[in-house]
Amino acid sequence: MTALSYDRETVQKSLRQKIRRAAATAIQQEDVWAKHNIQDVPAERVVRHTYNPESRQFLKHETIVKIEKEPFTNGAMRHCYRLKKLATPPQSASNHRFHSYGWSRSLNYVAKCYLNEDGEPDTNERESVLTDIILQYEAAHWAEKFNVTAPKKIDFIRAYAIEFVDRPGSPMFAVERFIAGKDCYGRGFHKHNTNSGFVDQEVRRQTPQVFSAHSFYASQGNRLVADIQGIGDLYTDPQVLSIDYRFGDGDLGPRGMALFFKNFRHCDLSDKMGIPIFPLSRNERKHQAKYDDDESTLSEGSPLLEALMDKFKMLDDNRKMRKSILLRPTDLNCSDSADTEKRSNFTDMSKTIRRSFVASKKKAVSVVKRTKSDVDEVAACLDLALIDAVFDNAAFHRYESGELKPRHFHRQNDEDDDSNLRQNMIKRKSVTLMKVIHPPMEITDETKSNLGKVHYHLACLHGMDRFPEIVSLDGVVDDESPSHDVFSVVFHLSHAASLGNAQACLALARARVGLYSSVSPLLHTNIPIDFDSAKDLCRRAMSVERSPASPKAAAGCLLYQILEDEETAGDVEKLHVLEEALNFVNLAEREQAAVKEHVKNMESRGKADGFRIGDVVEGNYFMEGTYYPGKVIEVLDNGNSVVIQYDDDGSSETLTADNVRSIEISTEVLSHETSRLSDEEAFGVANTDEIVLLDYDLISKIAGLKEKTGDRAAAAGLFQQAAEMAMSAGKMQTANKWSMRAAELEA
Numbered sequence: 001m002t003a004l005s006y007d008r009e010t011v012q013k014s015l016r017q018k019i020r021r022a023a024a025t026a027i028q029q030e031d032v033w034a035k036h037n038i039q040d041v042p043a044e045r046v047v048r049h050t051y052n053p054e055s056r057q058f059l060k061h062e063t064i065v066k067i068e069k070e071p072f073t074n075g076a077m078r079h080c081y082r083l084k085k086l087a088t089p090p091q092s093a094s095n096h097r098f099h100s101y102g103w104s105r106s107l108n109y110v111a112k113c114y115l116n117e118d119g120e121p122d123t124n125e126r127e128s129v130l131t132d133i134i135l136q137y138e139a140a141h142w143a144e145k146f147n148v149t150a151p152k153k154i155d156f157i158r159a160y161a162i163e164f165v166d167r168p169g170s171p172m173f174a175v176e177r178f179i180a181g182k183d184c185y186g187r188g189f190h191k192h193n194t195n196s197g198f199v200d201q202e203v204r205r206q207t208p209q210v211f212s213a214h215s216f217y218a219s220q221g222n223r224l225v226a227d228i229q230g231i232g233d234l235y236t237d238p239q240v241l242s243i244d245y246r247f248g249d250g251d252l253g254p255r256g257m258a259l260f261f262k263n264f265r266h267c268d269l270s271d272k273m274g275i276p277i278f279p280l281s282r283n284e285r286k287h288q289a290k291y292d293d294d295e296s297t298l299s300e301g302s303p304l305l306e307a308l309m310d311k312f313k314m315l316d317d318n319r320k321m322r323k324s325i326l327l328r329p330t331d332l333n334c335s336d337s338a339d340t341e342k343r344s345n346f347t348d349m350s351k352t353i354r355r356s357f358v359a360s361k362k363k364a365v366s367v368v369k370r371t372k373s374d375v376d377e378v379a380a381c382l383d384l385a386l387i388d389a390v391f392d393n394a395a396f397h398r399y400e401s402g403e404l405k406p407r408h409f410h411r412q413n414d415e416d417d418d419s420n421l422r423q424n425m426i427k428r429k430s431v432t433l434m435k436v437i438h439p440p441m442e443i444t445d446e447t448k449s450n451l452g453k454v455h456y457h458l459a460c461l462h463g464m465d466r467f468p469e470i471v472s473l474d475g476v477v478d479d480e481s482p483s484h485d486v487f488s489v490v491f492h493l494s495h496a497a498s499l500g501n502a503q504a505c506l507a508l509a510r511a512r513v514g515l516y517s518s519v520s521p522l523l524h525t526n527i528p529i530d531f532d533s534a535k536d537l538c539r540r541a542m543s544v545e546r547s548p549a550s551p552k553a554a555a556g557c558l559l560y561q562i563l564e565d566e567e568t569a570g571d572v573e574k575l576h577v578l579e580e581a582l583n584f585v586n587l588a589e590r591e592q593a594a595v596k597e598h599v600k601n602m603e604s605r606g607k608a609d610g611f612r613i614g615d616v617v618e619g620n621y622f623m624e625g626t627y628y629p630g631k632v633i634e635v636l637d638n639g640n641s642v643v644i645q646y647d648d649d650g651s652s653e654t655l656t657a658d659n660v661r662s663i664e665i666s667t668e669v670l671s672h673e674t675s676r677l678s679d680e681e682a683f684g685v686a687n688t689d690e691i692v693l694l695d696y697d698l699i700s701k702i703a704g705l706k707e708k709t710g711d712r713a714a715a716a717g718l719f720q721q722a723a724e725m726a727m728s729a730g731k732m733q734t735a736n737k738w739s740m741r742a743a744e745l746e747a
Contacts, residue, residue, distance in 0.1 A: 271397045
């Protein structure tokens with residue numbers, strides 16, 4: 001026997017002994033649910049739906065469970081039942097010893113079902129249950145990414161759905177392992193943050209907050225895992241925020257991300273893990289510093305979390321709160337009349353721009369009282385808006401050499417004011433055990449684009465008076481106080497524009513020529529008029545690659561109107577701007593059509609329906625580990641296998657469902673449309689920034705410029721095209737005028 005074989009046998013023997021000891025300990029441990037005699041409840045046949053995050057599909061198989069008839073607790077939305085399920089034996093064992101212990105030694109689970117208005121299990125909430133399961137797996141995926149570099153490992157309880165096929169309506173329950181006990185600090189179930197901005201700032205629990213921030217940057221800004229709650233570092237019932245609102249009613253999208261980052265405190269752990277600083281305005285930072293040492297303000301609802309309130313009821317109360325924080329894009333019903341009203345306002349734009357042109361030669365009058373610091377910050381922000389964002393070492397709280405900067409905090413006292421703020425900064429002792437300093441996280445173009453959206457939405461939240469505590473840091477509010485901090489609006493719009501957000505560029509451009517912006521009613525009265533800056537912002541908006549077409553079209557129309565009213569640009573330049581704007585208008589219509597088709601397809605199928613013929617997917621080509629795009633042309637074996645036809649060469653292959661991944665509509669297109677609508681939907685006001693000329697108006701203006709440049713034939717064709725489009729829209733008088741103009745040019 002060689003030394004190598006001896007060592008291997010020794011290790012295997014040691015492992016077997018450890019497994020036996022662990023099993024014996026588990027058997028001897030008292031079942032916390034033994035007194036409920038669940039083993040005496042009749043068993044029921046169920047179909048278990050488990051989610052495969054790779055294929056993004058649910059797999060099904062039958063099993064049996066025992067579940068109590070009455071819930072042991074309930075929340076506002078769900079009932080919770082005690083459930084037992086036998087561990088599944090290996091397929092190779094037909095008579096596994098484990099089953100000799102019976103149901104009394106089976107595993108404890110909690111089964112949760114949604115309720116209807118009568119308080120009964122709602123059989124119509126299948127999609128909500130399946131969404132809950134997807135959220136658990138999505139959160140677990142980003143936890144695995146976090147654990148690669150984190151000093152303290154975290155995990156999410158795996159969940160699945162069970163369908164009671166023998167009950168009327170086949171109700172579906174979400175099931176997860178029951179967890180009990182306390183963490184290493186002696187604390188039980190605890191909430192660390194929510195999807196609506198609450199961040200528990202207890203220093204010893206940095207890990208949950210840093211994980212949420214890490215999930216954003218690790219996903220290139222497409223996800224942020226929030227609602228972190230559980231025992232120790234074992235979490236449950238999370239809410240994933242996505243850039244395109246894909247994860248149910250609690251997914252507040254980039255607004256939820258903005259709420260998180262406004263309250264997130266960077267710390268030693270986030271610095272060492274290479275997470276960049278999320279910039280906050282001077283007033284936002286002063287507000288954070290004011291409450292750094294006031295623990296009562298740092299843990300929203302903390303007495304409730306420590307009370308005897310059942311944790312499952314707390315989970316449901318939290319879920320109900322998720323829906324009431326902000327409305328979502330899917331709740332919006334846009335009307336044609338509202339769209340017509342927005343577009344009709346375009347005729348007043350020229351008058352406002354001309355008045356601003358005259359006003360720009362006079363001294364600007366600010367509505368909000370401003371200090372020299374305010375003026376300097378606004379000026380610096382407006383300059384920043386025209387410069388591409390750079391993520392150097394300073395953005396990661398590091399010196400040029402890459403060495404970490406020390407962390408500080410501000411201890412507030414009665415004598416503190418703005419002048420001695422810097423003198424009252426003292427070093428904070430490191431509270432992390434992390435010794436390794438990791439390189440800065442990669443900031444891709446996609447990350448920058450999504451980060452720009454977060455800054456834009458944070459500006460919008462300020463503009464809708466979401467943060468009254470930022471307006472007056474000294475607590476004094478009178479009739480002359482503004483409704484919100486407009487300087488924070490400018491700050492975040494400028495950072496969003498620097499990151500390439502077209503909507504932010506458009507909002508600032510409108511304000512720079514004295515036009516009202518739906519982001520903030522105070523914006524256009526508190527920043528100086530500058531036509532050159534406005535034109536640069538319009539061009540910047542039109543050149544952004546990762547952007548919806550609608551704000552780019554609006555920026556093109558605004559740029560044309562500025563050039564027209566300045567009367568300094570040539571016809572060729574204006575013609576080029578109008579043609580580009582028309583292209584964006586047409587692209588916006590195609591984007592909206594694509595989203596409507598996507599929503600229609602998704603509404604006609606459930607999450608557990610599996611693949612269908614015609615689905616756009618990726619297949620594991622010849623099981624080699626490389627996925628190629630294609631379409632499903634045949635479904636076999638009750639959905640467990642499919643035949644894929646690949647796009648590149650037209651070849652086909654039969655694959656099992658777990659080797660196929662579904663491809664949804666482009667995230668760019670989907671998120672652009674939902675993000676655009678969400679301004680109007682969440683704020684309750686129309687996004688008048690995206691006013692554009694009607695397509696036939698654009699064509700008629702292009703025709704007029706073509707005529708000026710001497711191209712009469714092209715002008716005649718365009719006037720006739722505009723006339724036909726106006727006629728289809730019911731604008732008969734306009735159509736007749738343009739039709740006669742076309743005839744004159746052809747004569």
